[in-house]
Amino acid sequence: MHRVDHLEHRRAEPRHFVMLWTFFLFLSGVICIGGAGLLGAIQVDVYRPAAKAMLAIAGVGIAVLWPMVRLSQAAPLNPRAAFALDALVVSLPTQPVIWAQGLPWMAGWPASVSAMISAIFILWAVMVGGVLALYFLRFQRFLPRSAWMLLLVLLAAAGPIAQLSAPASNDTPMLGLLASPVTAIFEAARDRSWTGAAAAVGNQHWGVVVALALPALAVWCLIGARPTQRPSTP
Numbered sequence: 083m084h085r086v087d088h089l090e091h092r093r094a095e096p097r098h099f100v101m102l103w104t105f106f107l108f109l110s111g112v113i114c115i116g117g118a119g120l121l122g123a124i125q126v127d128v129y130r131p132a133a134k135a136m137l138a139i140a141g142v143g144i145a146v147l148w149p150m151v152r153l154s155q156a157a158p159l160n161p162r163a164a165f166a167l168d169a170l171v172v173s174l175p176t177q178p179v180i181w182a183q184g185l186p187w188m189a190g191w192p193a194s195v196s197a198m199i200s201a202i203f204i205l206w207a208v209m210v211g212g213v214l215a216l217y218f219l220r221f222q223r224f225l226p227r228s229a230w231m232l233l234l235v236l237l238a239a240a241g242p243i244a245q246l247s248a249p250a251s252n253d254t255p256m257l258g259l260l261a262s263p264v265t266a267i268f269e270a271a272r273d274r275s276w277t278g279a280a281a282a283v284g285n286q287h288w289g290v291v292v293a294l295a296l297p298a299l300a301v302w303c304l305i306g307a308r309p310t311q312r313p314s315t316p
Contacts, residue, residue, distance in 0.1 A: 107140060107143070114139065115129070138264055144210060148172055172207050191271055195270050198291060205295055209294070212302045215302075216305055219305060255269065269287070
């Protein structure tokens with residue numbers, strides 16, 4: 083017999099969440115790109131900073147706003163499935179936006195830059211989804227949701243904060259920025275026009291991406307090793 087979820091409306095699942103996330107991405111584009119258009123300045127040197135700001139806002143949505151919304155709602159009946167679906171919902175709509183920036187009439191970034199930003203956004207969506215599922219499966223009984231939200235904010239801020247103490251120059255990669263979806267775009271798409279390309283990434287940058295993949299996959303392995311527990315509803 084089909085089980086009725088009387089708390090579904092309190093979780094905004096799934097269509098409401100999809101619509102809200104899509105609207106958030108659309109609004110960020112209107113604010114950043116549309117604002118430049120209103121000023122009559124869509125030249126590449128003005129468009130690129132606007133595109134970076136738009137993707138940084140999308141990164142805030144993945145690392146901060148999405149978990150904030152979910153931690154303020156009723157617990158899902160099946161955290162694994164719920165947050166796996168969430169990760170898909172928040173990562174897929176960002177992909178056309180990221181890859182479009184490689185077009186010559188847009189930001190004109192190399193495909194390697196788009197691929198890196200795409201990978202970072204996907205890995206962060208996977209990691210945040212896993213961390214949220216882990217909380218509702220194992221930690222919600224003895225840790226307040228505000229503490230878990232603080233943990234997620236610290237995870238997103240750790241790399242950029244560490245970068246503050248590292249030397250920075252045009253020739254030195256700011257790898258700490260790549261560790262956060264909020265700041266990754268500012269390093270991956272940093273102006274390197276003197277190299278003959280609008281932006282460029284190298285092996286060091288991809289090393290950070292590989293490093294991000296490890297906790298993103300590890301948290302889901304940890305969830306898979308735990309027995310399923312029915313979460314209590316607030």
